[in-house]
Every structure is written in C-alpha cells, then in structure tokens.
Amino acid sequence: MVRVDTMNTDALVTASHARRFEMRGRATQGWLRVEAGPTNQAPARVPGQARRRVRALFLRRTEAVRQSSRGGHGETLRPALDAFWARRPPSLDLNSHQRRRVGAVGTSLFRRVTRYSVNPAADPAENRLTEVTAGVLEHVPLLRYEIALKLARLACGQTDLAYCPAEVERRADILNRLRGLAPARVRVATQRATGGGKFVDLELLVRANGQRGRGVLMWVEVKHGADLHGTQLQDYLNDIRTVAAVGGDETLVVLLAPRTAMPACKLPDEVAIAEWEDISRFVAGQASCMPRSDPQRWILEQYTAYLEEEALIDPPALTAGHAFTLAEEGAAHEAIRGVCSEAHAYVEQCWAPRSSDHAKDFGTGYWAIHPKRLDNNWAGHWFEWGLRGTREIQYLDDHARRTTWLFTAGMTLASNKKQDPVNLPDNADWVGRRSNDGLFHFWHSGYYRLCRLLRPEELLDQSTVEEQGRRLGQWIVRAFEALEGDPPDHPAE
Secondary structure, X not given: OEEOOHHHHHHHHHHOXXXXXXXXXXXXXXXXXXXXXXXXXXXXXXXXXXHHHHHHHHHHHHHHHXXXXXXXOOOOOHHHHHHHHHOOOHHHOOOHHHHHHHOOOOOOHHHHHOOOOOOOOOOOHHHHHHHHHHHHHHHOHHHHHHHHHHHHHHHHOOHHHOOOHHHHHHHHHHHHHHHHHOOEEEEEEEEEEOOOOOEEEEEEEEEEOOXXXXXXXEEEEEOOOOOOOOOHHHHHHHHHHHHHHHHOOEEEXXXXXXXXXXXXXXXXXXXXXXXXXHHHHHHHHHHHOOOOOOHHHHHHHHHHHHHHHOOOOOOOOOXXXXXXXXXXXXXXXXXXXXXXXXXXXXXXXHOOOOOOOOOOOOOOOOEEEOOOOOOHHHOOOEXXXXXXXXXXXXXXXXXXXXXXXXXXXXXXXXXXXXXXXXXXHHHHHHHHHHHHOOOEEEEEOOEEEEEEEEOHHHXXXXXXXXXXXXXXXXXXXXXHHHHHOOOOOOOOO
C-alpha cells in the first residue's frame, strides 16, 4: 500500500497498474494498492521506494496538471510520465497472474451484487444496478469492448446536436479511435473517485493491448430511480479532463438512464445520452449469438432477466393486453375518480378533515393532507395519502415498483435527511417495527415519506365504486392509526 498526494491519485491509477485502496467497499483518495512481483530487494523497501519516486515526480508536476487540464491536453506532463515509467523499479511490474487479479476480475461477482442491499431506510437500486452491470462486464470479457462501442454509437446518434458541429466531430473521432483499438483491453471500475471529491458510478477505460495511453476513457453516470444532483455532470466534465491529461486519452461522459426518466433540465453539450432500453436490447442480442453451452450466455441471460425485473427493457411487441389497456384508459380514470372521492369522504368522517392544501381532481395524481395533533416526536410531519405514479417515486422497494400507479397512505416526513427520523441511528428499532408493519420509506415530490402501499388491483374484491372507495378509506385510516400509535423513539433535528 502506497501513500500518495490526493491530487495525484487519479493520474497514477490511469497511468499504471496501481489501484485504489478500498475501505469498507469505498475507494479512498491518497492510498494506492500496488502488488509487486518477485524481487531481490527487501519487500518492505518497495512501497517506500515507489512512494518517494511518485511524490518527487508529481509534486513537481501538480501545476502542470492544472494548466494542461484547462487546455484539454497533457503534452506538458506526458514526457515526464513516460520517463518515470521507463525508470520504474522491476519490483513494480506485475506478472500475468497478478494482472489477472487486478485486471479482468478485480472483485467477485457475488461481492458486487450484494454490496448494495435493501435496508429499512432505503433501497439503493441505482448503486446495485451499477455493481451488477460491472460484475457482468468483468465476467463476460467480449462484452466490455462491445458495450463501450455501443455507448459511443449511441452518443454519435444523438439528434439534438445539429447545432454543435464541433461536438459531433469530437464524438465521431472517439468512435473511430475505439474501432482502431481492437483488440482492446477494457478496465472496469465503479464508484470511481474524482479529483473534485465526487464519485462516478461506472468507469470504462479502453486501450489497445500492450499499450499505455491514447485510448478512450468513459465515465458513465447511471440513473435508476434518482435524479441528477446539482452540477454533477459539469463537475465530471471538468474532472475527467484532468485525468485524461495524464494518459492522453479521449474522454466521454455518458448519462445512462431509462427512457421515461430522462432529466428535464438542459444537459451540457459534451454529455452523451444513452437509454437503458437500448443497452438491454443490445445485451439480449449478444446473448442470443452465443452457444447455449457457453457459461457467458447464461450470465447475459440472467442479466437481461434482471433488467426486465427492473423495468429497463422494452416488451418484445405490442400485445392484446397492451391494446386493451389503451382502449380502457379513459374509463379507468373515471373509475379512479369515483373511488378516490368515496375514500376521501370516509377519511374525513373517520379521521380528520383535509386541509385546504390539496389537489382538486380526484383522478390519478390526487393527494390530500389530513392534519391532526400529534406526538411531539412527529413535530414538523403530517398525514397524507394519494395515488402516485411509481416512475416519480425514488428509493422504492423492487416489488412495489413493478406497477404504474400506487395508493400511498402515511406520513410525509421532511425534505432533507437530517430532519427525517428514519435516518436517525437512535431510531433503528423503531424503523424495524415500521418495516414489519408494511411501511415503506421513499422519496416523492421533494419529500421523504413513510407510507403503506396499495395496488389498485387489490380493490377488485369489491364490486362497486362505493364499496371500493370505502375499502380504500379504511385502509388509509388504518395506516394513519399505525403511525399515530407508534411515533419515533427520538425526534429528528
């Protein structure tokens, strides 16, 4: 393990076989892991020698890195780097066995897919999807390069760049360089720390076999149930230029998101857009071309099934069921209005009148707040129910996301984690009790919420709109009573 300057971590990882030291599953800045081969020197001297060489070189070149990153090139630093690696001690070279350990399969498949599991407070589906994808890429070598090519083709196929010919030309150059690297080696990394203190979901570094530099570096921001945060894409563009200045690689930042959940905000022109549905269809096609006896085909088929479970793949065709659903859409909305109206009347009678802050239409998207005096540990929160679109809900458990609309009833908590009692460590026992009561913790419309969930089809055991509305109202009141009778053990800030 080698200690280096935190500002130079990215440069060293890109220009060498070193990798970041991981602590509790997260890569750290300033610490590198270098596996040394056979050497006549004392093992204890190798890290110190490497550290002295690395620090001496990069402390002299920090300003050069900054200047070159502003200009988008690394000509000032590259000669010094080439000279350094030419002088590196033989003990820093990796034999073929060690290269396999830190290259193709750096983390076990099971470690990746279990790293981000569902917990009572949240469901990190986005991070889990990233790790599953990285695990598949690591264990299906041919797919790594093909996925990089596919992302570059999708970037070149964007139709909204006609007004930016320079960016169109840059992406075409990236695609041509990728084609020229075949047969290529591709390094896969997740939660890649950047120089600006952020973490990129997925990194693909594509280079020609046996060569350093002059490849293609891709940073992929994976989206699945969460929105973009602030200026993260622009920050990635700024940070990736610094890394590319060292190795002379072409760079591409890609936003990979579901078709129906693309950000509404304007994205930087340099950010490519790819849809999960295109990647899913491509992976399924790759699997079908492999022999049935090939274990890699089994991995890809399981990956495709997982993407289907996550609603990230298109149906194979428009079916009779789809057509019937479209034909009945208008009648379904009218029925929902009647059910919500009946439920609203029951809740006002058996719980409390709603406040004036409510939607006027009882159809899809309806919600209502029913204020009531609460325990002090519930201060700042309120009772609310509604019919929510699941595509607008973040951090929702898997089984609840496999539908389009959900009735929700429970407590609206807070707009930030510090004011959310679910995120308070002292409330762990209470969170466990809430989970056992069938309450889910998720984010919707700017607030964290703790609610029970009901699918519309669960009302079909009643035969009329009035009976269905009364059944829904009873369910809402029971959810409110469960929360009223068991407030958090400790209040949030």
